[in-house]
Amino acid sequence: MSDSSMGRPALDQARLAHTPGWRVEVVPETPSTNAVVSARAREGTAEGLVVTTEHQTAGRGRLDRGWxxxxxxxxxxxxxxxxDVPAERWPWLPLMAGVAVVETVRELGCDAGxxxxNDVLVHGRKLCGILVERVEGPAGSKPGAAAVVGIGLNTSLTADELPVPTATSLAxxxxxxxxxxxxxxxxxxxxxxxYDAWRERPDELAAAYGRLSVTVGERVxxxxxxxSALVGQAxxxxxxxxxxxxPDQGGESVAVGAGDVVHLRPAPPAEGGMT
Known part of the structure; x- marks a missing residue:
């Protein structure tokens, strides 16, 4: 480990080994935990594998942004x-992960939204990024497709270490x-x-997302x-x-997916619409 890890304790593998419902593996360093788990998924590894690391050197976010x-x-x-959920519902997985992160951060004492x-914000600054990838198994094989949920949560970064001024950390x-x-x-x-709510009680998860959202109800x-841009009320x-x-110019609401949007920002006070 480099000097930047001084004063930052290693993960306690003994505690993590007893995490209910998960099989947690800690690797000292890796370019990407998502890449590690994706490879294991292609090998047929069962659900519940968790891979974390002391140092990720080449993580990726949405739209292949580096992390x-x-x-x-x-x-x-x-x-x-x-x-075991229809594929058309899988786009909710990143939102599901966002709910889990915000609930975690709030339990730890930070007022996140x-x-x-699925960006987790505290006082308007980004605390966490989430990337979910679908991994296909060999054609006709069991257990079939998998979802790899990757989460990068800033815990002990100092102000000098923040990648951008709009980021923050729990510390x-x-x-x-x-x-x-x-x-x-x-x-x-x-x-x-x-995850259980998403599979069995999707309305409950949707309600939780609505309570935690800083986007719904705002002009964006x-x-x-x-x-081009779409301006109006979320x-x-x-x-x-x-x-x-x-849209500001009226009419029915327009639905946009995460893959359709390059950036989502609060809208300025001026009137707008499809431009």
Whole structure:
């Protein structure tokens, strides 16, 4: 480990080994925990595998944006799921993970919220990124397709270590040291609860997302490919995880998916619409 890990304890593998419902593996360093779990998924590994690391060196976010962290300064974790749920409902998985992270952060004492689809914000600054990838098995094989849920949660980053000024960490927000093992154990418990709700009680999960959202009800500007934009009021989330926006010029709400939006920002006071 480099000097940047000094004063940041390693994850407690003994505590993590007893996390109910999950099989947690800790690797000292890896370019990407999602890549590790994706490879294991292709090999047929069963649901419930969790891979985390002390140092992720080449993480990825939505739209292939890079994500890096100093050693032991964040939680970088990927979870293998094999949901028996129709594929059209899978776009809700990133939102489900966002609910789990916000519930975790709130339990730890930080007032977090969700910016659609799954950015976790504290006082408007980004605390966590989430990337969910679908991994196909060999044609006709069992157990079939898997979902790899990757979560990068800033825990002990200092102000000088933040990748951008609009980021933050649990340590910055709380002003106190952070026990990464406690954070991860708490996160996995909330993820299990949210996953069960998504599979069996989707309306309950949708209601939780609505309560935690800082986007729904606000006026937004969704920047789309080709330099066009949709400006209006975010009115809700549809059953496929898309954001519903009622355009300023009137008419019915338009649903946009995470893959359709380059950036989502609060809209300026001026009137707007499809431009």
């Amino acid at each position: 890096e962290m100093p050693p032991r300064a964040a939680i970088a974790v990927s979870v293998l799921l094999r949901p 969700l910016k659609w689809p 910055i927000e709380s002003g106190a040291p952070v026990d990464r093992t406690e954070v991860l154990v708490t996160l996995l418990a909330h993820l299990a609860t949210a 500007r969704a920047e789309l490919p080709g330099r 009115t809700g989330i549809d059953p496929w995880g898309r954001l519903e926006v009622r």
